[in-house]
Amino acid sequence: MDYSQFGSMIPELIVLGIFMVVFLFDTFSGEKGKKILTPMATILFLLGTIAIWIVPASGEEIFGGMYVNNTATNAIKAILNVGVFIVLLQSAKWVQSDEVAIRKGEFYELLLVTLFGMYLMVSARHFLLFIIGLESASLPLAAMVAFNKRHYESHEAAIKYIMTAVFSSAILLTGLSFVYAFSGGSLYFSDIAVNINRGEMSGLLLAALAFVIAGIGFKLSLVPFHLWTADVYEGAPTAVTSYLSVVSKGAAAFAFFIIFVQCFGSVYSDAWEWMMYAVIILTITVGNLFAIRQKNMKRFMAFSSISQAGYIMLGAIAADGLGLASMMFYIFVYVVSNLGAFAVISTIEDNTGKLSMDDYNGLHKTNPKLSFLMTLAMFSLAGIPPFAGFFSKILIFTSVTGTGSWALYMLVLIALINTIISLYYYLLVVKAMWISPDEPKIGNFESGRCQRVSLVLCGAGIIFFGLVPYIYQYCYDAVMNSSDIIASIMVFVFR
Amino acid sequence: MDLSMLWYLVPSVIMLACGIYGFVTRKNLIAILISLELMLNSADLNFVVFNRYLFPGSMEGMAFSLFAIAIAAAETAIAIAIIINIYRAIGNTDITEIKKLKF
Numbered sequence: 209m210d211y212s213q214f215g216s217m218i219p220e221l222i223v224l225g226i227f228m229v230v231f232l233f234d235t236f237s238g239e240k241g242k243k244i245l246t247p248m249a250t251i252l253f254l255l256g257t258i259a260i261w262i263v264p265a266s267g268e269e270i271f272g273g274m275y276v277n278n279t280a281t282n283a284i285k286a287i288l289n290v291g292v293f294i295v296l297l298q299s300a301k302w303v304q305s306d307e308v309a310i311r312k313g314e315f316y317e318l319l320l321v322t323l324f325g326m327y328l329m330v331s332a333r334h335f336l337l338f339i340i341g342l343e344s345a346s347l348p349l350a351a352m353v354a355f356n357k358r359h360y361e362s363h364e365a366a367i368k369y370i371m372t373a374v375f376s377s378a379i380l381l382t383g384l385s386f387v388y389a390f391s392g393g394s395l396y397f398s399d400i401a402v403n404i405n406r407g408e409m410s411g412l413l414l415a416a417l418a419f420v421i422a423g424i425g426f427k428l429s430l431v432p433f434h435l436w437t438a439d440v441y442e443g444a445p446t447a448v449t450s451y452l453s454v455v456s457k458g459a460a461a462f463a464f465f466i467i468f469v470q471c472f473g474s475v476y477s478d479a480w481e482w483m484m485y486a487v488i489i490l491t492i493t494v495g496n497l498f499a500i501r502q503k504n505m506k507r508f509m510a511f512s513s514i515s516q517a518g519y520i521m522l523g524a525i526a527a528d529g530l531g532l533a534s535m536m537f538y539i540f541v542y543v544v545s546n547l548g549a550f551a552v553i554s555t556i557e558d559n560t561g562k563l564s565m566d567d568y569n570g571l572h573k574t575n576p577k578l579s580f581l582m583t584l585a586m587f588s589l590a591g592i593p594p595f596a597g598f599f600s601k602i603l604i605f606t607s608v609t610g611t612g613s614w615a616l617y618m619l620v621l622i623a624l625i626n627t628i629i630s631l632y633y634y635l636l637v638v639k640a641m642w643i644s645p646d647e648p649k650i651g652n653f654e655s656g657r658c659q660r661v662s663l664v665l666c667g668a669g670i671i672f673f674g675l676v677p678y679i680y681q682y683c684y685d686a687v688m689n690s691s692d693i694i695a696s697i698m699v700f701v702f703r
Numbered sequence: 704m705d706l707s708m709l710w711y712l713v714p715s716v717i718m719l720a721c722g723i724y725g726f727v728t729r730k731n732l733i734a735i736l737i738s739l740e741l742m743l744n745s746a747d748l749n750f751v752v753f754n755r756y757l758f759p760g761s762m763e764g765m766a767f768s769l770f771a772i773a774i775a776a777a778e779t780a781i782a783i784a785i786i787i788n789i790y791r792a793i794g795n796t797d798i799t800e801i802k803k804l805k806f
Contacts, residue, residue: 335767336766336767336770339767339770339771339774340770343774343777343778347777347778347781350781350785351781351784354785354788357788360792360793360803361803361804363785363788363789363792364789364801364803364804365804366785366788367732367782367785367786367789367801368804370778370781370782370785371726371735371736371739373778374743374778374782375726375742377743377778378722378739378742378743378746379742381743381746381747381771382719382742382745382746382749384746385746385749385750385753385764386749388749388750388753388754388763388764388767389749389753389757392758393754393757393758393760393761393763393764394761394763395763395767438804439804439805442804443804
């Protein structure tokens, strides 16, 4: 076997290296060494993130085409890394608390292993590697959800998460076994694309696609498969909730696009366009309507992230290079806006233990900076100009209408109407913080150093990502330079 | 005796249906886990059968089902660990008592 092939997996090797260092250090260092574990892990991860941004993708296919490292996968990995770095900063105070401090090494190890799984998921071009990546991304997450050992809610969230995750992967495996029956004996994405065609449209293919959509839809919490989301988000530790809501969702969305365009592109209009059409409308609408009645901030963010997942999936239904580029840009903007909101929630929770929306009444009197950042995040999530969320929404709507089909125009119209509904509940938070006449329930407090850095990073991202054209250009160039994705899109357009 | 593919696919579908039915109706976490195992095994059986009958020249489905079995074992291990935590917290494994987080 040719071991030099592993040299092409640069992002994976970087994360694996950081994992090994953290793991060995956590195991063999004494009590004194444990104190520098948090800064060490954070700084190492920052260096790794910078390395992934800088090192160009090799563009090679290795292991017989099972794994590919092109500019698009490299870009999405860099985006996920930024999200994980902000999560690390946010969790710095929580992992030092008495209850968790003794096991903080495990938190970093599980976090890095899930990230490694997501990398494999994004880079896989063969269903075996994809399944391994998907499972190594979702199983350690269950352990992370159960991390607050002394809190009953954490266990309940974890059991709900692991049961639905295993159920969804069983459904996904069944769907893949049906796909295998069509595939001509190979599970490579490219071979499946050749062997599935319109002539053989049958009930079995439709069932297979529905099963695969359901299986990945569980991970993305698209609507008929979303019931675990709110409970898990509420029960999990806040750092894990923010990780679940952005990083794991971003990776799954990208993998979804790659699978459906590269494998099933030729049956787009026959089979999965209308399936995704229905799922997206349901996701956006149900997510919005349920978010209105939530009082717990973490549940509120759960339903808001469900409806945001619907917007992200608009890029998948556009199914072209522009769709993928605007989807990546949307994920990047979603990372900073959602993590901005979670940074405020976790700062307030760490310092005062308050999580209900009513507790935020009159927050601006005691904590004006936190209120300001929360307002920015809410405006960005709702899509109010000139914040980043407005530009990401406009780009993803443009990519969908650019396909020219009137049905997709209607979809964009429904999404636009839902944007207005979402404005209502995002502004409820803003109203509680700035307008509500009640006396503030949360006293003035000093947030930790790491938390302050993450708050500033998210705020800067929200303000500048829309205004600096370089970010979108980076996503667009990354997609256009990755030849295998563009080639598969071309084949499917000309059919 | 020569068995056709259908003789294997029908039991596999029955296993899948039993698994889904059990997942929805059983009240004990361990029973739910067993139902999940049934579903995973039915998918593995599908892979092996399709490989044996449709593509006897290659081994891709067999290899896939080996990996799937290993992954299923890991899933069970984590689920059992969490069930033990639940048992320590509330004293039994009945899902009708795990209902604090809702709506």
